[in-house]
Amino acid sequence: MGFLSLLVVASMPVLQLLLVGSLGAFLASGRSSLLSGNVRRDLNKIVFAVFSPSLIFSSLADTVTFQDLISWWFMPVNIGITFLIGGTLGWVAVNILRPDRHLEGLIMASCAAGNLGNLMLMIIPAVCGEHGSPFGDESSCSDRGQSYVSLSMAVTLKQITGFFVGAIPWLKSLIVGSSAPLRVIQDSLELLGNGTLPCTTLILGGNLIKGLKKSSVKPSTILAIALVRYVALPLSGIAVVKAAGALGFLPDDSLFRYVLLTQFTLPPAMAIGVMAQLFGVGQEESSVIFLWMYLTAALALTIWSTFFMYMIS
Numbered sequence: 250m251g252f253l254s255l256l257v258v259a260s261m262p263v264l265q266l267l268l269v270g271s272l273g274a275f276l277a278s279g280r281s282s283l284l285s286g287n288v289r290r291d292l293n294k295i296v297f298a299v300f301s302p303s304l305i306f307s308s309l310a311d312t313v314t315f316q317d318l319i320s321w322w323f324m325p326v327n328i329g330i331t332f333l334i335g336g337t338l339g340w341v342a343v344n345i346l347r348p349d350r351h352l353e354g355l356i357m358a359s360c361a362a363g364n365l366g367n368l369m370l371m372i373i374p375a376v377c378g379e380h381g382s383p384f385g386d387e388s389s390c391s392d393r394g395q396s397y398v399s400l401s402m403a404v405t406l407k408q409i410t411g412f413f414v415g416a417i418p419w420l421k422s423l424i425v426g427s428s429a430p431l432r433v434i435q436d437s438l439e440l441l442g443n444g445t446l447p448c449t450t451l452i453l454g455g456n457l458i459k460g461l462k463k464s465s466v467k468p469s470t471i472l473a474i475a476l477v478r479y480v481a482l483p484l485s486g487i488a489v490v491k492a493a494g495a496l497g498f499l500p501d502d503s504l505f506r507y508v509l510l511t512q513f514t515l516p517p518a519m520a521i522g523v524m525a526q527l528f529g530v531g532q533e534e535s536s537v538i539f540l541w542m543y544l545t546a547a548l549a550l551t552i553w554s555t556f557f558m559y560m561i562s
């Protein structure tokens with residue numbers, strides 16, 4: 250595929266994210282107030298307790314086999330490497346910038362932890378759904394992509410259960426498949442899981458409007474985090490994934506490599522803002538940092554996604 254064709258494929262998921270996120274921002278603004286702070290908090294609890302577990306379990310149980318569990322071993326290692334490199338570069342940035350002490354942890358966390366959950370769930374299926382995607386037919390790509398993204402999240406009971414069902418053939422045959430006697434369970438979980446993406450995108454857009462308030466965050470701080478997350482980490486990711494491929498650590502699937510590379514190119518995890526709110530430290534500053542990081546992510550993700558697809562296709 251040509252570079253321009255890949256650019257179109259890469260830009261569509263980001264545009265979808267911007268459109269739905271903008272709607273969330275409007276619904277959370279004073280003109281609408283339909284998505285107030287309390288509503289977002291309650292909706293986020295539903296997503297965390299119901300929608301997201303349903304999506305993760307249904308995708309893993311449907312596509313994962315015991316052999317997959319063995320061949321995908323490098324993905325959690327890759328995530329650990331992103332944290333290690335990002336955290337180290339964040340520590341360097343803190344020592345150069347010398348920010349206020351209460352911002353040091355926020356800067357390091359923003360450099361180290363990317364949005365491996367919700368944002369990946371938005372990007373990967375959308376890339377698979379685009380005409381001309383280099384990762385095969387839409388159905389197969391989406392199924393594999395959701396499984397890879399589900400594995401990207403922190404290990405929880407919902408993932409272990411999904412792995413357990415998917416890896417045991419007789420148990421999988423009871424729940425998954427058109428002839429499975431308990432297929433209504435899988436169908437119901439898939440129905441609930443479909444609510445994850447629109448809800449999380451609306452919540453994301455609503456949360457970012459808090460960053461429009463004035464703050465004491467210096468432009469140099471925002472620039473440093475952006476350079477780490479959108480320049481240094483993606484370049485490091487290319488080196489890591491190429492080395493892993495050369496050593497035979499990766500399965501023969503270009504989508505798997507694309508997911509690994511994308512893990513190095515994400516904006517900061519939204520959980521950082523939640524922790525700032527929980528401890529009452531750096532709440533305004535985290536909102537400003539998140540606003541700028543997610544705005545610049547629209548351009549960075551498009552450019553890097555295009556390059557990654559061109560590199561591995």
